[in-house]
Amino acid sequence: MKFLDEAKVYVKAGDGGDGVVAFRREKFIEFGGPDGGNGGKGGDVVAEAVEGLNTLIDFRYAQHFKARKGGNGAGADRTGAGSDDVVLKVPVGTQILAEDRETLLADLDAPGKRVIIARGGDGGFGNANYKTSTNRAPRRADKGWPGEERWLWLRLKLIADAGLVGLPNAGKSTFLAAVSAAKPKIADYPFTTLHPQLGVVRLNATEEFVLADIPGLIEGAHEGAGLGDRFLGHVERCAVLLHLIDGTQADPADAYRTIRHELAGYGHGLTDKPEIVALNKADAMTPQARASRVKALERACGRRVLLISGATGDGVPQALRALADTIAAHRRGD
Ligand SMILES: Nc1nc2c(ncn2[C@@H]2O[C@H](COP(=O)(O)OP(=O)(O)OP(=O)(O)O)[C@@H](O)[C@H]2O)c(=O)[nH]1
Numbered sequence: 001m002k003f004l005d006e007a008k009v010y011v012k013a014g015d016g017g018d019g020v021v022a023f024r025r026e027k028f029i030e031f032g033g034p035d036g037g038n039g040g041k042g043g044d045v046v047a048e049a050v051e052g053l054n055t056l057i058d059f060r061y062a063q064h065f066k067a068r069k070g071g072n073g074a075g076a077d078r079t080g081a082g083s084d085d086v087v088l089k090v091p092v093g094t095q096i097l098a099e100d101r102e103t104l105l106a107d108l109d110a111p112g113k114r115v116i117i118a119r120g121g122d123g124g125f126g127n128a129n130y131k132t133s134t135n136r137a138p139r140r141a142d143k144g145w146p147g148e149e150r151w152l153w154l155r156l157k158l159i160a161d162a163g164l165v166g167l168p169n170a171g172k173s174t175f176l177a178a179v180s181a182a183k184p185k186i187a188d189y190p191f192t193t194l195h196p197q198l199g200v201v202r203l204n205a206t207e208e209f210v211l212a213d214i215p216g217l218i219e220g221a222h223e224g225a226g227l228g229d230r231f232l233g234h235v236e237r238c239a240v241l242l243h244l245i246d247g248t249q250a251d252p253a254d255a256y257r258t259i260r261h262e263l264a265g266y267g268h269g270l271t272d273k274p275e276i277v278a279l280n281k282a283d284a285m286t287p288q289a290r291a292s293r294v295k296a297l298e299r300a301c302g303r304r305v306l307l308i309s310g311a312t313g314d315g316v317p318q319a320l321r322a323l324a325d326t327i328a329a330h331r332r333g334d
């Protein structure tokens with residue numbers, strides 16, 4: 001599955017309503033003054049972050065969003081009605097970029113957050129506005145101002161709670177497949193995973209989180225080596241990283257440092273995130289290798305290392321518990 005996380009949309013706000021020329025006509029008043037009202041404001045186009053959506057797929061089918069023109073003014077100083085806004089409901093985490101696809105206009109990173117992406121035009125003045133001491137019967141009224149219109153990009157950075165990182169072949173996709181309903185491709189060659197994959201991990205009736213599997217990183221990824229670091233954007237908002245290291249390779253500490261170096265090279269706070277380190281493929285290691293490699297890895301990362309096997313499931317519940325606890329702490333704001 002490739003992430004549908006970008007969509008281009010055209011938005012056009014409503015033009016303002018027109019002002020009018022009108023004069024008061026009443027019995028016994030010979031020269032009624034000007035009383036043409038102003039036009040109403042055109043509708044805005046608004047983007048709003050709502051919960052329960054997780055793709056921008058709907059915007060592939062409906063690309064154009066137009067708000068209506070404001071009502072025209074009327075005699076007796078009546079202002080035209082303002083038009084309703086058109087609201088684009090987008091998933092939480094959607095960013096709004098200008099047509100250049102780079103300039104960030106808004107980041108809708110919390111439910112309920114909204115922003116006007118095209119402003120409706122103001123109504124034009126009616127002739128009542130142009131009355132002066134020297135011109136008591138102005139015949140001037142203005143058309144409404146045009147509503148803004150433009151092309152915009154919507155971009156959704158996947159919001160996974162936990163992100164899997166590691167060298168190619170570390171067993172990331174195997175792990176994701178073992179703990180969620182996701183069915184990522186798994187194979188014994190590097191760069192099997194070409195696009196990020198998401199899975200929902202359900203621990204029990206009340207605890208669940210979203211886990212992202214991203215393509216393997218290699219030395220120099222932050223400079224473009226391998227598939228590069230372009231998928232790391234998908235883990236930028238994760239609460240925690242699960243760093244998997246293939247226990248069947250000779251130097252797990254070196255593998256650990258390689259990935260940490262790439263995360264640091266990428267920046268964006270990835271190395272500041274809580275990290276859970278797991279030595280994977282425990283089933284394929286001798287007891288001696290397990291012990292010595294866990295030790296070497298603990299020295300390299302300076303923390304406890306979990307010993308797991310995505311293939312047999314050994315140690316996997318403990319890894320999930322550690323992830324869920326870290327995510328819960330993050331959600332509480334600890
Ligand atoms: N023995 C053993 N083999 C495993 C385990 N986990 C994964 N493998 C094998 O390791 C190889 C790579 O697994 P993947 O899950 O595709 O690894 P990946 O980290 O997603 O690799 P990329 O997508 O290339 O980055 C496959 O042949 C898996 O069957 C494990 O726990 N034990």
Ligand SMILES: [Mg+2]
Binds near residue numbers: 184186192
């Ligand atoms: Mg993979």
